[in-house]
């Protein structure tokens with residue numbers, strides 16, 4: 001007898017449908033699995049045999065062949081136990097194959113017949129829905145995750161016997177055996193939109209002082225500009241970084257599905273968890289391995305870069321990261337995707353994140369305070385040089401976080417602006433960009449290529465002259481010149497100004513400290529040089545509840 005059960009698997013983050021074909025025939029009893037499978041998948045045969053026996057369905061003394069197709073994808077690290085067991089029972093006539101129509105079966109088995117949770121359920125169920133499937137039989141622990149795909153009927157099973165009992169029941173009585181799992185997705189988003197419990201104890205209103213830093217991260221969040229905070233220990237760099245997700249617009253449904261799919265594949269959705277509805281914030285330690293950062297293993301798992309997708313990746317003590325580890329970021333920051341090559345094929349994971357770096361200005365942390373800093377020039381250059389040019393190239397905004405003085409610390413928090421207020425401005429600026437780039441295939445100002453910059457960052461004659469002065473005074477590279485324009489565009493958008501004004505340009509230029517003050521040999525201060533040579537006053541950081 002012959003049967004086919006449809007199951008699902010993921011390669012990287014790409015889901016695909018898998019046909020589990022089972023043939024039983026007379027002959028020497030044996031159990032054979034084929035179909036470009038690796039050793040770990042082959043082991044399923046033994047688990048299925050024991051699980052079936054313990055569930056009260058001992059394997060008949062027959063020749064059993066299981067084929068997994070498509071044959072061109074190497075199957076490794078995937079769970080096929082439950083579909084194989086169901087396939088065998090269908091082939092021997094225990095289950096009517098009609099009852100498996102339009103049904104996807106996913107799950108791993110324990111020896112006692114328990115159905116165990118698997119990773120990657122969300123992308124598999126979404127894909128199955130697009131392919132016209134109507135019912136999914138899933139491990140009970142994954143049921144809520146699958147039920148996010150609202151139109152699909154989700155049946156969560158605890159054990160093999162439960163799955164068999166369900167499939168042996170007539171269609172109209174099945175819901176009484178196992179009621180379908182239902183999740184209120186609207187409610188999930190309402191909770192996420194309120195941000196309340198999320199922000200308990202983590203709000204910008206708690207940060208006194210640091211007006212310039214707050215202003216810079218607002219611009220970074222609004223235009224998705226990678227940002228580097230430089231300052232001495234105790235200047236609150238990580239306090240600020242942790243609060244950046246709280247000023248970003250809530251995840252859209254589409255984004256939430258993307259993020260949740262990555263966490264699902266990584267096996268990082270907690271038991272019973274459904275959707276990740278809040279922007280991720282990942283803060284890897286500087287000792288992190290390259291594999292953990294970018295994704296690794298024989299079957300690569302998403303790394304921290306991908307787990308930060310649509311959120312923030314905060315690299316504290318950025319200069320302490322190994323050079324090779326930091327250099328790994330180059331390609332994902334450029335492509336917004338991580339590519340990993342393995343013998344089993346090439347894998348890609350999304351990695352559209354906001355990079356927030358923080359570092360001390362020198363080994364002791366006090367440069368440029370020459371009274372305190374005892375580092376030699378060579379030591380400082382070497383320290384800053386740990387962040388390679390290609391990574392700095394991808395950072396649009398660099399801001400100095402000064403040490404907070406006592407008067408600021410002792411001040412109350414009542415007059416500080418809250419995250420919700422800042423988020424309103426950021427969200428408005430994001431909407432302006434969405435409208436602007438509707439037909440461009442990008443989402444944020446930071447993604448503009450040179451021709452898009454030409455189109456959307458048109459300057460008036462005076463502004464053009466100012467920009468030329470900035471270019472020569474700061475000795476900017478062409479790349480840095482474009483960055484100034486991108487950031488200026490975001491600053492203008494925050495003010496809902498169609499025109500890029502001189503004040504927007506000078507403020508944007510001040511965030512190029514890495515080109516001058518810290519990272520170049522000249523030691524020229526950007527602020528001083530521009531302010532000194534132009535009649536335009538430096539824009540003050542936004543008023544807004546500090547001091």
Ligand SMILES: [Zn+2]
Pocket residue numbers: 362363364365366367372373374375
């Ligand atoms: Zn120092």
